[in-house]
Amino acid sequence: MSLLSMRNITKSFGGLHANKDVNLTVKKGEIHALLGENGAGKTTLMNILYGIYQADSGRIDINGNAVRIRSPKEAITLKIGMVHQHFMLVPTLTVSQNITLGLKEKGYPFTDRKLVDRKIAALSDEYGLKVRPADVIADISVGARQRVEIVKLLYHAAALLILDEPTAVLTPHETQNLFNVLRRLKKNGHSVIIITHRIAEVMSIADRVTVLRDGENVASLDIAETGSSHLSELMIGRRLETPTRPTTGNEATSEAPLRLSAKGISLQGESKKILDNISLDIRCGEILGLAGVDGNGQKELAEVLVGIRKSDEGQIVLDGQDISRLGVKKRKGFGIAYIPDDRQHDGLILDMDVVANLMLSTYDGTPFSCKNLLKTSVCREHAAKKTRQYQVKTSSVKAPVRYLSGGNQQKLILARELQGHPKLIVACQPTRGLDIGAEEFVHKILRRQKDKGVGILLISVDLEQIMTLCDRIAVIFEGRITGILKNSGKLDFSQIGLKMAGLTGAAA
Numbered sequence: 001m002s003l004l005s006m007r008n009i010t011k012s013f014g015g016l017h018a019n020k021d022v023n024l025t026v027k028k029g030e031i032h033a034l035l036g037e038n039g040a041g042k043t044t045l046m047n048i049l050y051g052i053y054q055a056d057s058g059r060i061d062i063n064g065n066a067v068r069i070r071s072p073k074e075a076i077t078l079k080i081g082m083v084h085q086h087f088m089l090v091p092t093l094t095v096s097q098n099i100t101l102g103l104k105e106k107g108y109p110f111t112d113r114k115l116v117d118r119k120i121a122a123l124s125d126e127y128g129l130k131v132r133p134a135d136v137i138a139d140i141s142v143g144a145r146q147r148v149e150i151v152k153l154l155y156h157a158a159a160l161l162i163l164d165e166p167t168a169v170l171t172p173h174e175t176q177n178l179f180n181v182l183r184r185l186k187k188n189g190h191s192v193i194i195i196t197h198r199i200a201e202v203m204s205i206a207d208r209v210t211v212l213r214d215g216e217n218v219a220s221l222d223i224a225e226t227g228s229s230h231l232s233e234l235m236i237g238r239r240l241e242t243p244t245r246p247t248t249g250n251e252a253t254s255e256a257p258l259r260l261s262a263k264g265i266s267l268q269g270e271s272k273k274i275l276d277n278i279s280l281d282i283r284c285g286e287i288l289g290l291a292g293v294d295g296n297g298q299k300e301l302a303e304v305l306v307g308i309r310k311s312d313e314g315q316i317v318l319d320g321q322d323i324s325r326l327g328v329k330k331r332k333g334f335g336i337a338y339i340p341d342d343r344q345h346d347g348l349i350l351d352m353d354v355v356a357n358l359m360l361s362t363y364d365g366t367p368f369s370c371k372n373l374l375k376t377s378v379c380r381e382h383a384a385k386k387t388r389q390y391q392v393k394t395s396s397v398k399a400p401v402r403y404l405s406g407g408n409q410q411k412l413i414l415a416r417e418l419q420g421h422p423k424l425i426v427a428c429q430p431t432r433g434l435d436i437g438a439e440e441f442v443h444k445i446l447r448r449q450k451d452k453g454v455g456i457l458l459i460s461v462d463l464e465q466i467m468t469l470c471d472r473i474a475v476i477f478e479g480r481i482t483g484i485l486k487n488s489g490k491l492d493f494s495q496i497g498l499k500m501a502g503l504t505g506a507a508a
Helices: 042-049 072-077 095-100 113-127 142-155 172-187 199-205 228-236 298-306 328-333 343-347 354-358 376-389 406-417 436-451 463-469 493-500
Strands: 004-013 016-026 031-035 057-062 065-067 080-083 160-164 191-196 208-213 216-222 258-268 273-283 287-291 313-318 336-339 424-428 455-460 472-477 480-486
Touching: 004 042, 016 031, 016 042, 031 042, 031 172, 031 199, 042 080, 042 160, 042 191, 072 080, 080 142, 095 113, 095 142, 113 142, 113 172, 142 160, 142 172, 172 191, 172 199, 191 199, 199 228, 208 228, 216 228, 228 436, 258 298, 258 455, 273 298, 273 313, 273 455, 273 480, 287 463, 287 493, 298 328, 298 336, 298 424, 298 455, 328 336, 336 406, 343 406, 354 376, 354 406, 376 406, 406 436, 424 436, 436 455, 436 463, 455 463, 463 493, 472 493, 480 493
Parallel strands: 016 216, 031 191, 031 208, 080 160, 160 191, 287 455, 287 472, 336 424, 424 455
Antiparallel strands: 004 016, 004 057, 057 065, 208 216, 258 273, 258 313, 472 480
């Protein structure tokens, strides 16, 4: 008998189907991947199972019995737990307090905290989760917060655990640790559903996979019966193009005119330098990659180049003109486009609609306004054109952008930032959290801009992406450039990895 059966689940928002007659079966003691592009309906389906949404139609059975789940509290009663992509923890409380929040433990309201902490420690040891009950959430890493969320579900006696994009915020090492935990959960009889768009992880950890596309079932398969290329075709509905590296030598790029020259850029933090004497040149039609472990000054450098931050020292020259003292708007006027690493906090205003978000940087210019009054019909027509051009899926250009999937939000930022004729694009983690189809789309856009002669600084923690797209690769460690390498097609990860760890400083 299956632990979970969801049959013919349908859910619409504003006339747009998020799920349409979706079926999902999960067995006891298995890891089941729910695979699909951003916006395919994966999270919506699991929010229905967890009681956050109510299905318009369909049936849910738990252990063969039909159930109606009207709230997360009812889901927890049915031993269903969910770890959301954005963790639901109170930063000022301890690990122990977060785990028992909302529970009426024995002796409530005078809970025996020592007894609770012993139970948490026992669960932590049993599953290799490594959490300390007394730690304050604000003081622990992202990976540790995720472990707290899992311990919380186990403390609530969850038999079915749902993890929404669990590796999106983890390092490769943390991801492997998480997978070890999931295998231990499976061994102890728990069932796990992983919502993901990462096919390599599905092949690594899952027993079975259900693929959703555009809110509908495409397939349910045993992992042993499929492969990565088959899953990618099922997921996006077509065969992916094979990415190619830049041509050997990049001779044309090396002789192109200089687009950007940054010299001696330094930025002082509270206790140490965030950026330390950084110098970079980017030529017309060149993609310069900036590789490094996240948190080594990449974001700060991007913000200095686009004018969000002011450096303490150094000079920035664009097409021969010193722009060091100019603000964001004037630099944009000179042709600098910026794709921020955090689209929801830095790139979009979530409660504003698609039209307004596309107008954020051009609202006061021709043809969108006249005598300080917006031409609303022109703005709407522009938004409709851009959403078609950049394949942004939305029910309406008047829909708030918070209802768009991550991939569609990113496409919207690209549509806004690349309108007109940018000279330089600063792209900071442009494919973070995107599925393979959306990632391929972003790569095509960047290559198209390169072919137009635009200079591009691509900042990414994805080494494969850097080595596929970039003509040269600069490596940053603790705010310093530890080397700049030509991407001749003969580089390997170890060469870049040494410089990322600060073990060598010679440029090549």
